[in-house]
Amino acid sequence: MSDTTTATNDSGARPRGRVALFVTCLVDLYRPEIGFAAVQLLERAGFVVEVPRQGCCGQPNFNSGDRAGAGKIASRVIDRFAPFDYVVAPSGSCAAMLRVHYPGLFSAGSEARRAAARLAEKTFELTSFLYDIAGLREVAAELDGVVTYHDGCSGLRELGVARQPRELLKSISGIELREMNQPDACCGFGGLFCMKYPEISERITGSKVRDILATDADYLVAGDLGCLLQMAGTLERNGHAVKAVHVAEVLAGMIGPDRSADH
């Protein structure tokens, strides 16, 4: 990999590789701006970004015990994303699905398993791709405010994403990163869990919100839209002004008083 340390080599330098953006179904539907922020960050880091026709990674099926269904969806994703140098997702959870769980969906020794393993190897969560693979150490963005970062569970525990988003956030001029109590504790989303057991989910999010509010942060930043929807919806329902934003939006400089993330 390159030892380039900044994202400023997007001016006509030779592309560093073709990245397929796995945008995730939640971003596709709920917050397209995150997808554009990710594209911008990847292009600034010198990569050519493409967006193959895509849907879900199959995690709802996988986590609900529908392995066969998850395998079918995975085959489709593998076919479509195999031709690229890298697959990058603005989500630790979906990236972990491709990277950690896809190979196990196919029988050992099969060609499908090998194809899944090849895809897994080149799949990354966005901030870990930027930091670990692209060698990015700072971003050209400004944000005058206090942010607190929530670790999405899959990204943190299945992919080891913790340092990368924090280092990149700290490189933003004007920003203060203030850690909350137990940033690694679950937000209560849990995919379909939040719909199956809403009261328990609400209670878990309540504890999370307490920890977020205790930081007095202006922005709650996370790398997974699922967590963000859950926490943003709870903050809003309870009348708290903290803005929940995706790390890609912050790093791309899309967040700030005059750059509303709203639609």
Add this chain to the structure above:
Amino acid sequence: METTSRQFRQLSRHALEQATLQHSLDGVREIMPRIRAAALAERGDFDALCDRARDIRERTLRQLDSYLEAFERRVQAAGGTVHWAATGEEACRIVAQICRDAGAERLIKSKSMVTEEIELNAALERDGFTVTETDLGEYIIQLRGEKPSHILAPSLHVTLDEVAETFHQHHDIERSGPLTNATEMLAEARSIMRDKFLQADVGITGANFLVAETGAAVIVTNEGNADLTASLPDTHIVVTGIEKAVPTLDDVGVLLRVLARSAIGERLSNYTTFVHGPRRDGEASGPANYHVVLVDNGRSEMLGTEFQDMLRCIRCSACLNHCPVYTAIGGHAYGSVYSGPMGAVLTPAFAGLPAAAHLPNASTFCGRCEAVCPVRIPLPSLLRRWRQRELNARPVMDGQRFGLGLWRWLNHWPPAYSLAIRCAARVLRRLSVPGRGGQRWIRRLPLLGAAWTDCRDLPAPPGRTFQDEWRRRRS
């Protein structure tokens, strides 16, 4: 194993409404991860230690039968008797028979989750014995007729005021005056307990480990009550699960190091006792009769299956203390004496999946349990396997199966998927209302969507999907 896990929904709702329980659970959520982390930081090699602990447990399970037989031979050589119980009922019958043979009336017990699992106290009381729990937490819930709500701190759900009330109800408090603080309550329990210890005919303990090499039953406590239970009465019965075998003393050393740090954030528990059998000739104290009851009760059926890893569990409770679901609802909501992630894997195995179907489903799969497990049990994967079995057991026209089938189909047909997402984006946009700062929100959704909006708002999508917008901008 009897459970009320079918009522998980009602039980968890009830738990969420209990302010004092919620307060206790907040304490667990805040304090336990902190003290565990501090205890780990003290040792730079904790990860390596956990790998060794896992390897020891794995190695043991691969040859469990031979380690158990080696253990039995050692116990026999020391003058004790080993009993093999295939089921909980059989274990209860064996214990009752030993007590009858000893001519016993009064029994004392130290804390043991296996005896909770097989409901030994109820069985012994039906047979006319008087049983007294000597672990303070267990004693409190015994008086209250309750089950443990935490595998290590059984009376976690009981407040100090409730303890005082319980003691006032069951003790002759006139003797000691009203109980106003924890120290007084402890003194009260101790004064009652002293007589029970001295009068007991049989002492029943669990065991954390069974050492194949030496025949020792290792008992770990913080209160020292197990030592009195094991040594004062004339008969000592150890009741424990067959998976507790450990090859050597060195192995126990590794497991003890990870156990106390994971459980209570300490290097060691206050008391770690190695029991080797009955009083030997010339010894002044100890029981004359020594029995070990090895309980299977569904464990051997897990051996060699996809759930074998669960048998590595050393009951440290780190997974409960770090679980967002356990710390939201507490142990009673699980309807099983085993709660939290470990309980959600064990209960379907012991009580049957139909009775416990909620438990593996009620997890956010946050993975913190696996991350803190000192013997590295892949708890989320095991829960997922239960979900798979549960889903496959549902009728073909079940709603969840239909939904998942539809999702799979949509993801296989890009045009259908695009259409569905486009429709969803527009419908959701139309349902939204303006909120602060120009952001639009959905406050209320009908049908299935109510599960979201009953508890929180939903940020509105912009109405056009990323993929559509991408293609529009790039064309």
